[in-house]
Amino acid sequence: xxxxxxxxxxxxxxxxxxxxxxxxxxxxxxxxxxxxxxxxxxxxxxxxxxxxxxxxxxxxxxxxxxxxxxxxxxxxxxxxxxxx
Numbered sequence: 001x002x003x004x005x006x007x008x009x010x011x012x013x014x015x016x017x018x019x020x021x022x023x024x025x026x027x028x029x030x031x032x033x034x035x036x037x038x039x040x041x042x043x044x045x046x047x048x049x050x051x052x053x054x055x056x057x058x059x060x061x062x063x064x065x066x067x068x069x070x071x072x073x074x075x076x077x078x079x080x081x082x083x084x
Contacts, residue, residue, distance in 0.1 A: 002047045003066050006075035007054045008035070024050065028057045 011022035014036075021038040035049055054063055069075045 002050075003069055003072055003075050004047045004050045004054055006066065006072040007058060008050065011037075026053065026057055031057050033057065 005024075007027055008024035009027065011024050014021055014023050016036065016038075019038055019040055021036045024035045024037065026033045026035075033053060035053060037044060037046075037049075051063070054066075066075045
């Protein structure tokens with residue numbers, strides 16, 4: 001499982017034009033960005049758009065630290081908790 005999920009709230013499920021998708025909301029203060037991951041595509045498990053958003057919103061250094069973390073709990077406790 002990708003540690004990039006640690007930067008987002010738990011996903012909600014929505015239907016857009018009868019297509020099921022997971023909606024992830026960014027944890028960053030003041031960020032209202034929501035990312036839609038449609039489940040009926042062959043790249044439905046891709047996290048590349050999430051990574052791009054985290055780079056913009058949180059910064060490259062934070063992403064590097066998150067990549068070296070041992071788990072999502074460590075990312076949220078040490079990195080995100082200290083920033084929020």
